[in-house]
Amino acid sequence: MKAVLFDLDGVITDTAVYHYKAWKALAAKIGIEIDEAFNEQLKGISRMDSLESILAKGSKLDAYSEEDKLALATEKNDLYKTMIQQMTPEDILPGINDLISGLKAKGMRLGLASASQNGPMILEKLGLKDTFDEIVDPAQLKAGKPDPEIFLTGAQDLGFKPEECVGIEDAAAGVDAINAAGMVSIGVGNEQTLQKATTVVPDTASLSAALVERVWRE
Ligand code: B16
Numbered sequence: 001m002k003a004v005l006f007d008l009d010g011v012i013t014d015t016a017v018y019h020y021k022a023w024k025a026l027a028a029k030i031g032i033e034i035d036e037a038f039n040e041q042l043k044g045i046s047r048m049d050s051l052e053s054i055l056a057k058g059s060k061l062d063a064y065s066e067e068d069k070l071a072l073a074t075e076k077n078d079l080y081k082t083m084i085q086q087m088t089p090e091d092i093l094p095g096i097n098d099l100i101s102g103l104k105a106k107g108m109r110l111g112l113a114s115a116s117q118n119g120p121m122i123l124e125k126l127g128l129k130d131t132f133d134e135i136v137d138p139a140q141l142k143a144g145k146p147d148p149e150i151f152l153t154g155a156q157d158l159g160f161k162p163e164e165c166v167g168i169e170d171a172a173a174g175v176d177a178i179n180a181a182g183m184v185s186i187g188v189g190n191e192q193t194l195q196k197a198t199t200v201v202p203d204t205a206s207l208s209a210a211l212v213e214r215v216w217r218e
């Protein structure tokens with residue numbers, strides 16, 4: 001094992017809850033109701049793909065022009081950005097700082113494979129700006145998760161083969177992306193939702209450098 005590729009939202013920090021709240025408010029405004037079960041499908045999915053999925057749920061996919069959709073996505077993002085303004089290093093999820101330092105002590109290289117265009121800003125707020133050796137820019141990708149492109153790009157940027165890397169994800173689409181990239185996958189969250197992962201742990205506090213290495217070796 002040479003490198004670990006991290007998802008951001010739901011793994012390093014709990015922004016997943018803010019994405020959900022912002023989409024729920026935006027959806028309600030246009031007469032569409034979404035719940036937590038539906039939200040699982042949005043995790044790891046790009047902003048525009050998430051909007052299309054919500055519009056399809058409300059049978060309103062054809063009701064908006066591309067310009068309207070862009071305005072709706074911007075409105076959600078503005079609301080989301082307001083919600084995350086107050087984030088500090090205290091918002092790093094339990095176990096993540098120890099995991100990062102443990103992996104670094106083992107000489108592992110670290111990459112960020114987040115679909116979020118707000119990733120760099122969030123890392124700055126968390127005080128993790130200089131922690132990652134490579135940060136994949138999701139705006140440069142042709143396909144989002146579950147396509148493996150983001151993880152393959154991360155491995156390539158770090159200079160390693162996919163089989164030398166482990167990916168950590170909280171979303172089913174993200175686990176599918178890691179697996180399709182030919183990497184070992186660790187899911188954080190519900191065992192049922194993330195059943196395709198090589199290993200699932202219930203929460204970030206259960207992660208450790210030793211566990212990641214063990215899962216890779218198995
Ligand atoms: P933004 P991840 C993903 O981040 C989120 O899970 C997903 O809910 C969000 O729509 C996507 O980023 C895009 O985020 O609107 O900030 O560009 O889980 O891949 O770190």
Ligand code: MG
Pocket residue numbers: 007008009010011043044169170171174
């Ligand atoms: Mg995530």
